[in-house]
Amino acid sequence: MQTYLERASHWLALLCRWVAGVALVALLLVTIADVSTRYLYRLTEGAIALRVSGSVELVSYLMLCSLLAAMAANVEKSQVVVEALSHSLPQWIKNRLHGVYLIGFAALGLVLFTGLLDSAAAASRHGEVTQDLRLPMGPIYYAAAVLSLLLGVRSALHALLGALFGVEGEVSNGE
Template identity: 55%
Template sequence: MQALSFVSRQLARLCLLVAGLALLGLMGVTIVDVLLRLVFRLSGGALNWSVIGSVELVRYLLMFSLLAAMAASVERSQVVVEAFSHGLSPTLKERLGGLFLLGFVVLGAVMAIGLWQEAGIAAQRGQVTQDLRIPMAPIYQFGAVLCALLALRSLVHAALGTLFATEGGGVHHE
């Protein structure tokens, strides 16, 4: 069980790194694009510089950052509604949280399978992005991997929350 927790923490760190890099890239593209538009406006149209495909870049970087962040913080992302769980024991609350995570397992798995299938179709058809002509298959494949990480981490934490919950309200570490 400690090995599962360790692997899950390492995967979370990897996902946070991906999310952080994607957000930095997204912000960099946005800042450069805004500054170049300002230069265009200030020069009266004489300097027509722009970031080609900025909308495309932002779209896919946002997708990667959101999927990676979801996978990284799955065990901390639940909203507890006190009105429904007020009188429940901490162990029961933790087990219900673990059952709730099974929904994320299904969601992540369905999204991963769907994106992987789209990657295969995109590769067969030679689909590329509209502006930058980047092949779509690797974009879908990377999204599928991030969704699979969401499903995997959700499964690990669902198991830890439902099977290894203790009467003290925490996960029992052997």
């Protein structure tokens, strides 16, 4: 059971890292294209007027995806341990406390998931679109909901690993 949970967490982390990486690279490409076209416009004194339409909007939604995916990918490594309260405790107790602490992150991920799922359904029903590019908001909310669900699932997996098995925060490579 423990090995299965570790492997599931490992593969979900890889998926989340991949999503975060793709979103971050896309964000950088949009930013570079926007800055380059603005500079080209200034250099040519308006002769070449290329623009990246909706760049601020694209960057904000790509940032949302990259942050949610990165949070889900690194949930087991992202917690600060207050050593003043736990420095004298054995490691297995610290691991179990960390697992209990991650139950809160699992709940947070699930609350975000349900809220974003409701927002996605409402946006799809009402035809809500983004301000600049007129992209439908429903798929954006659905993507954020899935990434929030991954945050909740990975937190729950590590809560189980820590609270039940006393496994340290960072899992092995799935081996």
